[in-house]
Structures are given as C-alpha cells and as structure tokens.
Amino acid sequence: MKNSAVPASATPFYYGWVILAATAVSEMLAQGATSYAAGLFVLPLQAEFHISRAVANTPVLIVFLGAAFVSPLVGRALDRFPIRLVLPLGAILFSLALVGVALSQSLLVMAALLFLPTAIGFMSIGPLTTAAMASRWFNRRRGLALGLAAVATSGGAFTVVPLLSRAIQQYGWRQALIYEAGIIALIIVVLALLFLRDKPSDMGLDTHPENQARDTARAGGDPPVSRLRWQEILTSRAFWIPSIVLAMVSGTSQALVITLAPYGVSLGLAQPSAAGLISAFGAAAAITKILAGVMADRIPQRFLLIAAAALMTLAWLTLSFSSDHAALYASACLAGVGLGCALPTTAALIAGYYGPARFGAVMGWTYSLLGVITIASSISIGIMFDRLGGYHGAFLVFSALLACVLAATLLFPPARKVA
Numbered sequence: 001m002k003n004s005a006v007p008a009s010a011t012p013f014y015y016g017w018v019i020l021a022a023t024a025v026s027e028m029l030a031q032g033a034t035s036y037a038a039g040l041f042v043l044p045l046q047a048e049f050h051i052s053r054a055v056a057n058t059p060v061l062i063v064f065l066g067a068a069f070v071s072p073l074v075g076r077a078l079d080r081f082p083i084r085l086v087l088p089l090g091a092i093l094f095s096l097a098l099v100g101v102a103l104s105q106s107l108l109v110m111a112a113l114l115f116l117p118t119a120i121g122f123m124s125i126g127p128l129t130t131a132a133m134a135s136r137w138f139n140r141r142r143g144l145a146l147g148l149a150a151v152a153t154s155g156g157a158f159t160v161v162p163l164l165s166r167a168i169q170q171y172g173w174r175q176a177l178i179y180e181a182g183i184i185a186l187i188i189v190v191l192a193l194l195f196l197r198d199k200p201s202d203m204g205l206d207t208h209p210e211n212q213a214r215d216t217a218r219a220g221g222d223p224p225v226s227r228l229r230w231q232e233i234l235t236s237r238a239f240w241i242p243s244i245v246l247a248m249v250s251g252t253s254q255a256l257v258i259t260l261a262p263y264g265v266s267l268g269l270a271q272p273s274a275a276g277l278i279s280a281f282g283a284a285a286a287i288t289k290i291l292a293g294v295m296a297d298r299i300p301q302r303f304l305l306i307a308a309a310a311l312m313t314l315a316w317l318t319l320s321f322s323s324d325h326a327a328l329y330a331s332a333c334l335a336g337v338g339l340g341c342a343l344p345t346t347a348a349l350i351a352g353y354y355g356p357a358r359f360g361a362v363m364g365w366t367y368s369l370l371g372v373i374t375i376a377s378s379i380s381i382g383i384m385f386d387r388l389g390g391y392h393g394a395f396l397v398f399s400a401l402l403a404c405v406l407a408a409t410l411l412f413p414p415a416r417k418v419a
Contacts, residue, residue, distance in 0.1 A: 016137035022191040023130040024152035029184045030126035032156020039261035044173045054382030061375045066119025068371030074123040075364025078132045083196050090124020091188035098181035102174045135351040135359045140210050143348050147293015150343035157282020165275050233365050238353040241414040243366040245305045246346040248405045249312045251373030252398050253339045255381045281332040288340025296348045302413045304345040309409050311338030313402035320395040
C-alpha cells in the first residue's frame with residue numbers, strides 16, 4: 001500500500017488553503033462582532049442608559065481587557081490542544097456571552113460577561129487562532145498565508161458591520177445581537193468539525209513542497225518542542241519591536257474605528273455613510289494585508305513595520321488638520337493601509353524567529369500588549385471628547401504617539417533568528 005505522503009506532495013492543491021479559509025471566516029465573524037461593530041452600539045447605549053460617550057465606548061474595551069489577561073493562556077492552549085476542540089468551544093462560549101449581554105438589564109452584568117466569557121471566546125476564534133494555523137500549515141509561502149489570514153480581520157468591517165447595522169435599525173440592538181450570536185456559533189462549529197485539522201502531518205502533507213524546507217522540530221510537527229518561559233519572551237527584542245508596532249498601530253486604529261461613525265454623524269454624515277467609513281477602513285486594510293503578506297516573503301520585513309507606523313501617524317494627522325468628509329475617508333483608508341502592513345508583518349517576524357510550534361505562546365503575549373494599548377487608546381479618546389467637547393486634542397495626541405513609535409522603529413530594528 002502506498003505511503004499517503006508521496007501522492008500528497010504531488011497534488012496541485014494544498015489542504016492548508018482550506019484550513020486558512022475556515023479559520024479566516026471564524027476570525028472575520030469574531031472581529032466583525034467586536035472591534036468593528038463597537039461604533040454601532042455607542043449611540044444606542046447612550047440613549048438607553050443615559051451614559052457618557054466614554055462609558056459607551058467601553059464594551060469592546062472590556063473585551064480587550066479580558067483578552068489581555070487570557071491571550072497567553074489561549075495561545076498555550078492552541079499549541080497543546082486540538083483545534084477542533086478549541087475553536088468550537090470558543091465559538092459557543094463567545095455566542096452564549098453575547099446572548100447574555102443582549103438579555104441583561106444591568107451594565108455590571110454586561111461588563112462581567114464581556115470581561116471573561118466573551119474575551120476567552122474571542123481569542124479562541126479570532127486572529128490569534130488564524131495566525132497560529134497559518135504559521136503551522138505554511139512555510140514556503142508563510143508571508144502570503146499570514147497576509148491572507150489577516151484579511152479576515154478586515155473582512156468583518158464590510159460583511160458583518162453593514163448587516164448588523166441594518167439589523168439594529170430594524171430590530172433594535174438587543175435582538176440584533178442575539179441573531180448575530182446564533183449565526184456565529186452555527187457557522188464556526190460546522191467549519192471546525194468538517195474542515196479543520198491540526199498540522200500537515202495529520203494528513204500526510206509533511207513532505208508537501210510547501211513544507212519541505214521546514215524544520216520539523218520547530219514546526220508543530222511530530223517531534224516535541226520545549227516550552228518558552230515568559231521571561232524568555234519578554235526579554236527579547238524579537239518580541240518587543242514588532243509587538244510594539246502592532247500594538248500601537250492596531251490599538252489606535254481601534255480608537256479610530258470607534259470614533260469614525262459618531263464623529264462622521266456629528267459632521268453631517270448620514271448613518272449609512274458613517275458606517276461606510278468603517279467599511280472603507282476595512283477594505284483598505286484587507287487589500288494591504290495581501291500585498292504586505294506577499295512583500296514580507298520578498299523584502300526586509302522591517303520596511304513594512306516602518307510603513308505601518310508612518311501611515312498610521314499620517315491618518316491621525318489628516319483628522320487633526322481637516323474635518324471635511326473627504327478627510328474622514330482619507331484617514332480611514334490611511335489607517336487601514338497602516339494596519340494592513342502591521343498585522344502580517346508582525347506575525348511573520350515572530351513565526352520566523354520563534355518557530356510555528358511556539359507561535360501561539362509568543363503571539364499570545366503580543367495580543368496582551370495589543371489589548372492594553374487598545375484599551376488605553378479607546379478610553380482616552382472618549383475621555384478627551386467628554387472633557388474637551390470634541391476630538392481634535394485626541395487626534396493630535398495620537399499623531400505624536402505614533403510619530404514616537406515610528407522613530408523607535410527606525411532606531412531599533414527587530415532581532416533576527418541566528419541559525
């Protein structure tokens with residue numbers, strides 16, 4: 001009887017693309033329901049609970065705060081347990097938590113549901129999982145795979161957001177959230193059980209051309225690998241430089257996403273047009289992530305980190321000096337391109353230095369840092385709005401912070417793998 005690995009290596013279609021597609025859909029739903037949908041709930045929450053803009057901005061921040069705590073644990077779980085167990089359980093937990101939020105009349109209960117159940121579910125079905133599986137299944141075209149995986153982060157902006165916006169207008173935010181939760185759970189559980197596998201060797205694809213150059217001892221294959229201690233991660237420049245760029249670019253972009261819809265409405269945009277700003281951001285990010293993923297396999301990845309910081313700085317500067325509608329769309333697109341450069345590049349740098357078998361643990365710490373920056377950015381922009389009566393001061397502050405990140409990236413390049 002023939003070895004299954006031999007014909008598998010000759011087949012023109014690689015099953016890793018199925019893995020990538022399934023996890024990308026999961027990530028798209030997770031991001032669309034949280035990061036990108038956050039701005040849609042700001043005005044309804046203010047109207048129902050009579051709270052400030054800063055408080056109305058906090059639901060997604062509570063999720064990110066919980067994610068900052070649980071990311072290393074979820075990353076470790078992805079390295080140790082079958083993906084067909086982690087993903088369905090995460091989807092069910094995420095959806096049940098959203099239903100609980102929709103049914104609750106207490107802000108405190110909502111916060112508790114968002115802090116742990118929603119955060120654990122989000123990290124289990126979101127970008128950490130997609131990047132981990134892309135890194136595990138791809139070696140020769142890892143940059144492209146990570147770029148395509150990162151597209152799913154933006155996909156929620158122009159798929160979930162328009163549909164959810166329409167559902168909120170038609171059914172109210174509570175009923176819309178329940179419908180969304182049920183659909184998310186159903187789709188992800190079906191995808192996980194039907195299509196997902198843990199690693200190429202599970203399907204005899206460890207000898208496929210995509211994996212022939214892979215160091216199997218570091219690739220999530222059969223040989224066991226030693227665990228990285230958190231001290232080894234947090235004392236390495238290979239972790240800090242790309243992680244800081246990603247955290248600042250992605251964290252401040254979340255503040256921008258939360259701000260764009262209500263800010264656009266205040267400047268005279270209709271609600272659908274204001275939601276279109278988020279879609280423009282997501283579309284720009286999606287296109288750039290593919291291009292950045294391809295370039296990450298061909299040019300020094302440090303250049304992409306520099307571009308990410310520079311473009312995000314320019315996005316905030318555009319808002320600082322102009323308030324017309326064209327400037328809003330320009331800022332949304334610049335921020336999307338900056339985020340598109342940062343996500344696949346950071347993942348490629350970490351996977352290249354630490355290896356896919358350790359990717360989940362290291363990237364978990366990256367997402368912890370990202371969560372902290374996201375929370376600080378989004379809370380501060382709401383506070384400055386409430387105290388100053390507008391966003392202009394916040395736009396200038398974020399411009400200055402991103403300029404500092406750009407300078408640091410120019411001065412301190414990421415460390416390279418020595419062997």
